[in-house]
Amino acid sequence: MFNIIDINASSIAAHKEYLSAISNNIANINTSVGINGNTYKRQAVVFSEFRDKMNKNLGVKASLVKENKNDRLVYDPANPVADANGNVHYPDIDMAQEMTDLITAQRGYEANLSTINVVKDIYKQTLDIGR
Amino acid sequence: MYDFSNILTKLDTSMENLKIISDNIANVNTPNYKKKYLSNNGFENVLKMKKDYSNHLDGINENSYTIKEDSRAVREDGNSVDINQEISDLTKNNLQYVSFLRIFNKDISLAKSVIGSK
Numbered sequence: 232m233f234n235i236i237d238i239n240a241s242s243i244a245a246h247k248e249y250l251s252a253i254s255n256n257i258a259n260i261n262t263s264v265g266i267n268g269n270t271y272k273r274q275a276v277v278f279s280e281f282r283d284k285m286n287k288n289l290g291v292k293a294s295l296v297k298e299n300k301n302d303r304l305v306y307d308p309a310n311p312v313a314d315a316n317g318n319v320h321y322p323d324i325d326m327a328q329e330m331t332d333l334i335t336a337q338r339g340y341e342a343n344l345s346t347i348n349v350v351k352d353i354y355k356q357t358l359d360i361g362r
Numbered sequence: 363m364y365d366f367s368n369i370l371t372k373l374d375t376s377m378e379n380l381k382i383i384s385d386n387i388a389n390v391n392t393p394n395y396k397k398k399y400l401s402n403n404g405f406e407n408v409l410k411m412k413k414d415y416s417n418h419l420d421g422i423n424e425n426s427y428t429i430k431e432d433s434r435a436v437r438e439d440g441n442s443v444d445i446n447q448e449i450s451d452l453t454k455n456n457l458q459y460v461s462f463l464r465i466f467n468k469d470i471s472l473a474k475s476v477i478g479s480k
Contacts, residue, residue: 235381240454242388249391278392288476290383291392340392342445349456350380356463357373 236352239343241281241290246340248293249276253333260324263312270320272297369466375400375427376459382429383452386443394440397432397448 252274262271274297281292301325310318382398389395432442 235377235384238381238388239386242390248390278389280389280392280395289381289388289390335391339444342387342390342449345449346384346452349452350384353380353456353459356460360463360466362467 233354236347236354238290239347239350241292242343243340245278245291245293246336246343249278249336250333250340251297252276253329253336255322256322257326257329259322260326261321263310263319263321270302271322273300273322273324273343274298292308292359366469369462369469372462372464373459376455376462378427379455380452380459383448383455387445387449387452390441390443390445390448392441395443397431397442397444398429400427401430410439 246296256273259265259271265271274295276293277296278291278293281290302320303323304318305321306317307319310319313319379400381402386397435442436444
């Protein structure tokens with residue numbers, strides 16, 4: 232019945248996923264040992280348009296992917312996790328990129344939130360027909 | 363009898379437009395998404411054209427509208443949603459919807475006063 236709100240709610244969920252991926256990247260910017268023993272890989276979120284055949288349910292969905300980029304090498308032979316050449320592997324995360332992505336995600340979230348409020352007002356007024 | 367079908371069509375069209383604008387805003391960060399819009403929707407087409415002669419051409423049929431895609435890409439990721447445009451469309455559509463509602467409520471109160479109920 233109130234399915235327009237679901238459209239923006241799906242986008243809010245997707246942007247939240249985006250924000251959590253960015254947070255994870257920034258938190259792990261100096262992580263040289265990940266969960267499986269390899270270097271942490273930068274996470275990215277792919278947004279794709281979602282719609283069913285009848286055009287009833289619209290929206291967006293986000294899927295998490297791990298980027299397969301080369302590691303950033305820092306020469307530090309004294310470090311216990313250094314490899315045979317004396318290099319320590321760090322994830323190749325660009326701080327400027329993450330911060331701009333953060334702004335994009337935040338603005339997208341805000342836009343959808345204010346749209347939900349507008350749609351909610353419209354539904355409220357619809358329920359007052361004939362009063 | 364009172365005929366509310368005309369105003370109900372308007373409300374439905376406005377609701378459909380709201381759904382499309384919501385979808386556009388939801389997909390503001392989706393690569394290669396193309397902005398959707400309803401063509402033939404607006405105050406200009408609210409009133410039906412009166413014809414003196416049956417040979418005259420019809421006006422635009424306001425009940426028919428189609429969902430079109432704006433295929434121009436304004437951003438590098440192939441997305442053609444302009445968020446400023448969408449928010450202003452949202453506000454415009456909201457005002458339209460509210461004014462249709464107001465007309466509808468006036469119609470109903472008119473009908474109520476005719477049948478003497480309060």
